[in-house]
Amino acid sequence: MSQLVSDMSKLKVKAKSDPTPLSQEQFPARPAHGTRGTSVTLWANYFRVVTKLGILYKYTMDVTQIQVEGKQPAKPQEKGRSKRPAKSQPKEVKGRKLYFVIREALAELSKADKSLVLATEFKSQLISLTKLKLENNPLRLTIPAESNPERQDVFEVTIHGPAEVRVDDMMKYLTSPAPDSGDHALPRYPEVADALNVIFGFGPRSRVDDISPVGSSRFFSFKNGGIATPLVSNGRGLQAARGFFQSVRLGTGQLLLNVNVTHGVFKISGKVDEIFENLYVRAGPKTDHRAMRNLRLISKFLPKTRAWVNMTLANGKQVRRQKAIFSMATASELLRSRSHNLPQFDRDWEFAGPRNVKFWMEVPGQDGRYVSVHDYYQQKYKVTLKDYPLLNMGSADKPTYYPAEFVEIQPGQSVKAKLMPKETTDMVNFACRSPYANAFSITNDGRGALGLDDGSLDLFGISVDKHLLTVQGRVLPCPGITYLEKSKAKPLHVRPMNASWNMRDVKVYKPGAMIQRWSFVNILPDRANPVDYGVVDQFGKFMSDMGIKINQTIVTPPTEVITVDNALYGGKLGDFFTWAKKQGIEFLLIILGSMDTEVYSKVKTLGDCTFGIHTSCVQGHFKKFGGGSPGYFANVALKWNAKAGGINHKLRDDLELAKGGKTMVVGYDVTHPTNMPSGKSDEAPSLVGLVASIDRDMGQWPSIAWEQTSKQEMLGHQLIEAFKSRLELWKKHNNGQLPENIVIFRDGVSEGQFGQVLEKELPLIKEACSALYLAKPQPRLTIVVSVKRHQTRFYPTTEQNLPKHLNIENGTVVDRGVTQARYWDFFLTAHAAIKGTARPAHYTVLLDEIFRPKYKSEAANELEKFTHELCYLFSRATKAVSICPPAYYADIVCTRARVHRPEYFEISDVESVVTAGPASSISSSSSGKQVHENLRDSMYYI
Template identity: 55%
Template sequence: MAFDYNGKVPEPDAEITKLENQIVAAQSSSLTALTSQMGKLNVKGKGGKGGKGGNAAPPSDMLTQFPPRPAYGSNGRPVTLWANYFKVNLKLDTFYKYTMNTKKVASASKPESKKGAKAGTGEKEVKGRELLFVVKAVLAKLLEEDKKFVGATEFKDALITLKPITLSANPMTVQVPRSEGSDEMVSYTVEFHGPNEIRVDDMKNYLTSMADGPAGADAISFPRFPEVVDAINIILGHKPRSDHIKTAAVGSSRFFPFGDDKIIKELNQNWRALAAARGYFQSSRLATGRVLLNANVTHGVFRLSGPMTQIFDGLEIRAASKGDNMAMRKLRAFAKFLPKTRVWYNFKTAEGKTVRRGKAIRGLANWSEVAKKGKTMAHPPKFDANWEYGGPKNVQFWIDGDKGGRYVTVYDYYKQKYNLNLKDYPLLDLGTEQKPFTYVPAEMIEIQPGQVIKASLTMDETTAMLDFACRSPYSNALSISTASRQVLELDDPSLENFGVSVDKHLLTVQGRVLNAPTVVYLNNQRKTTDVRPLGGAWNMRSVRVYKPGKKIERWTWVNLSLRPNAPTIGRDVVLAYGKFLVGMGIAINETPLAPPQEVIAYNADLDKIFAWLQNNGIQLFVIILSEKDTSGVYAKIKQLGDCTYGVHTSCVVGRSFGKGSPGYFANVGLKVNLKAGGVNHRLKDEFSILKDGKAMIVGYDVTHPTNLPLKKGASEPPSLVGFVSSIDGDLGQWPALSWEQTSRQEMLSSKLTEAFMLRLDTWSKHNGGRYPDNIIIYRDGVSEGQFSLVLNQELPSIREACRKKYSPQFQPKITLVVSVKRHQTRFYPSSTDEMSKSGNIVNGTIVDRGVTQTRYWDFFLTAHDALQGTARPAHYTVLLDEIFRPKFGTKASDELERLTHELCYLYGRATKAVSICPPAYYADIVCERARAHRPEWFEQKDVDSQTETTGGAPSTVGRQVHVNLRDSMYYI
């Protein structure tokens, strides 16, 4: 059934709803027992600084399970939604899995290069496209030996079969062409390990009961049955992966069509031969009573494909001499992304046979390369004078002949041999590092489709990419329900061989719409006044900030020109800005201090300017940028202000700031008040868990280096941690900490203990010297497979911090929630009556059933009103709960959902609800600011690379925020 707002919408599966209710009811007994167990930990006595009584430190081995769902939430208006899931039907109860170990057999005549060999073995690793062809040969041979063979693979090392296979030989030997179209064959050995029995029936039984059973009752295990889910994903992904020309498979879950159904947009802004492509994500997931397939629209960046002549024409690229600056700029940009591009080289043999051979491009024919590497050659290529990237008439190569050989231009050679009149396109080098300078004209080259590329997009390319990717929710839902099935081949008859089928209609689920809270400001008489959000947003008309921060006595400004003769903003606009901030209720002197000079250039000595600020006691420095910064000046400003000199900085764009718009002034003013320690707004109704002023909320996140241009051997940048916490019941101030840790390490080290202790002291300083009784933590960004690591590796560091700060008789209660935005679940309104202006579900929509597992406590929340595209809900999963269940019992779900939802209205620098709760949001911003503090790592451009090292790091690594700003929201 196609997706249709006007058609009849099926109700959520009544049998699944019944099963969900039965399972959650059965868990109530364990909930009662757990509550009783935790109640026994509550002791009376003097306690510690945290209060008169509390709970003693829990046993170290107490956490053996994730907390069960206390009940499904009930608050809010019911609403039926579409979800981007299909039901997966499984008829069979058992699969078998083999692991394949592939090795290349070295030839006596052509021994394999040891480049890329596994350490200590001298054996070259078989991977990528080479491995794909080997596995295809293996499948063909298995089918040849057994005509009834049924198998599926991800074309790497896993093979799923219906029954154990009988091998005539193990290892098996197969032969594959050395390159696409080549007649020369290369031998490989493939050794099979297994089979491992995949018990699908055990998973089915689990889904209808959600009981872990004796084997898993005493262990934290999530996700459940990963080997079965992995097998289903391999089966479903096998067919679209099998034709690598028609469909490009990226990673384990993304598929892009490159046949007649391809949908691409060329990103020609910078001549880099890139294209945005639309494809589909798929991944199977377990839910109560059933297996679901999560399908979504996805986008990726690929190399342009097709005849090289068409690509050159589209980019308006021709061979050019060094004096043609624009042409050279195009060529350099194009040349940078060309190496390793897979192409088809189309040529004729001496017998007149047309051959299409797969090759990898080394680059454009380049005079500089010849100058470097051609010195040892007897007859290196020759370029015409002043030609960096030569065309057919500008480059000569040596050919042997009866009279000893001679140089001939590429143009003349192809004219004489093939009767081709070559145009002045740049020549392509199809050589290797060992044998470079095999020059081929563009007329004989075709770039193969589906080559994904990891690239940091420029601002123009990003804008074009977003324009292409941003579609209405209806368009995405319609594509998922129709086109995705063709690309992912979900209706292919071969799935029936495994007893697998996928329902044809999207899933419907039951959601609820929560009421928006009322926010509070001060009016012009400095009395509290209520403001009611509408559509997740409100305005500050006729109101002031709820609480001003420390008064900014001394502030100043400067125009920073990022290009010569850029327009500047006059003093009158700055004075109007100061007056506006005072009118907002912000504690600031209306008139700024005059700067030494009102206009400075992008290459000015910023250190000298910041030293002047520090010497003159400036508390706030407003930098008016002539345009959006793309040169790294912003990072330099934040590095100097936040870390070196301890001065708050506020960067504004001159074009917007100069208009004097109240909306723009107010938006910047909110950030200024937060930097000064103020509270912009609060909620009218306090959360029940926060009413007594004894709760602290924490958020932390880790960001990892991605898409950075590193030379071979260069050390990789560190991962960065952002940590924030509340200081009082207003929940308006969230001071931050950040630090480095091992690159790509997600779990926090023991440094978390130190950070937690510091923030407990900060909370204590603002709350009469006592420590919080309750600590609610939002841990951002970890995957399901890392949930147990959070409890086993990070929670002990938090417990250790509490043991050091509290008395032995009193320890705080902790609830730990993981928040995730990077997932593929989407919901769509089933009726125009329940639709936002952008066609999305309305803000405040929450879903905790239908696509979840009853055994675990999680929910999807769309707190914000998405203005364009499809709204992405935040996904929250409770890993530990010592607060809500003991206090609220079966209403714990409603209380936690309400807290999380209403927190989204407390994001201090906006007058709207945000998509993820502020503790997680702020932690993410802290990580981004930490990147700005380390421009030597994270501000690299595509044309630059890190200094080549053997493991050393730039000398400025490890910057810390200045002591003056450490307890502030400097990052906002």
């Protein structure tokens, strides 16, 4: 097998001396594998998959519930009634109920034919090793209700198909050196990969009491509590858990299984009274504002939460039943109920405890009466309840209250939650692990959690290698960096070490426009100490020493301090910006007591969109800006110079392609509304950010951003005008000349969307070019997709030259083994990962009219070098970044566009745990905020 893989690695990679033009419909073939750099052997987080499968049969299933929760079939109405007989309407089945129905359906099929080998994802797909006979279709199944086993639910499962899935064709394709008619498409054989993913996921999904699946490919084990850490600093009842991702991938000459450690956010589990105790949740009157805040936070977390409830039946038998929490018991909820003898809440109590809620109790042989929940449990069960809020396990119309002491939240309930800053920090710290720790988890705990060694795969004739895949990589050399000498203002060359360097005794390479008028203000919580004028004055002198053109006289602000409350609600921040505008202020230094997202959003919206004033937010903490830290000052100063149009540093040896000043580099990205409060996801637009270089040094990247239809990835006709604006800006800065080459980095699209980039976006780009170039030769285009959010990781195999952080070396490029020889892609780790496991960027060439025609057999080497060296040109850092700047900047522009729209993307502390909704039909021409014309052609976003 190893010889086969070696042979396949040479597939279609021989460079052609006279490359033929590529069809627009076909992705460019790999011109050759890269050869430059120092060779290195690595492990990849992949296992080789061995199978002799021929054909699989794929079926789809429709499941409906035709009788609900034990209700009897509808009976005719009594004679004389005018109403028509009621009918039991079929009902769609979802969630855990769907899981149990499909599990029972598979059991019925296997009972009829014990030779069947089946797999499913317990939603709609069914994979079989042989054709099903299906003598009874649909299947009618009677299953005990999970919330009450004494009741019976009736379901109908209709099976459609089959469609043949040719695994053998895919294996022939992987092991054949011959060109294939489908090589213009990506991904290849998606139906086979999908079927195999169903088979691989069937084992862990079958362990419903142990494994919690999230999406199509992530699995979290909660056996014995799982591997989790609370995220409870904000009182929202969340936890971070560690699990495993798996997905079938096509490699060079072999089938692979990509396995990675993954992390997710879940509802915290355990006894509700203990959760309330840990989160300081107690029932309280409306006048207790602190208690009300905690109660509101936890109340957003509880609805639809699966729980076990300990209850006593009428016959005295104690049972444990599964139910879904409807809500915390609230007085306002009762206003919607039309039931008789409603529970009664004490006056001014919204979230009430057992002492503050009375319910109507029927007593045989006596008149009914109201009794408090506390007294009822005391008298009947001899249990003294604490003052925790009650839980409604019924509905708004028919509430059924249970004390927290009798309810336990089940583990493994995933949520989509936008994390608060402290929660994000806790999550990152939990997920940050060394490469060896992750590799060990994958090869040990991962195999067990994913069932890679259990019998379900053997039945399908599939086996998974025990060891991680070994791949060959190369380490590219760091480029040199150029600044100016501090004394003579001559070029000074700096040599990076471990992909980073410092600015000791240097000035920025090129200062921006003179900053004549600037000022500052502190925005602080009540009674916090401000950063005084002297520190700000020191910062001005520091920037001047760095070679930044700045008037060291600060324009004295009308006030040095605005409280957070006055900034957000009192109009003081708007007044301050109005003053700044009248004074002709160009830059404002905003000193924050903490990184409050609401304050930050308001500052950036006022500065970027309303008044057209550059703003820079800094943390006033003594260890940050407030202490005059030179490192912190330098980082902020780099942003100021970039905003002013300067170039902080350049490469010692210019990018070869950019030397003549005839190559423009473009990056664009789309961000979508995710993890948002219920309802807002449907309203929020998707946002596009586009940046383009305007100089040969790749130091300035002005941007443009706009809205488009929610959750739409492919760009529409607005791309034409946006692209034209970048060409016009290049022309303005390059003596009226348009670029001859345009290299485009398209960020964030999946393999399945690669073809759409060429079909939908490329024609718009060409139309924009045609409008400006007219009869002149059109520019040569290269489009490269850059992806950061993938699951491929590499680990060192030897301690030789191993960095202290135990990661692979910066500059590592991999274009064999985990790639496909027929396509032109590579993984690049340009940066030095100080913490955690380095994540490489993945680059795939979709169109190439530049590198292969210009560099012939060296095209792959030159593209890798170009991309790698670009990563050293991120203007606000003295280190290489993990993904090339055009893609990175485009992502930052999208993030800033979100900040400008807090009505869509900001959440309050009570809008917490949510599920994203379907795409909406918001118009792409909706009136989104636009960047002020004063800043439009600058790097305001940096």
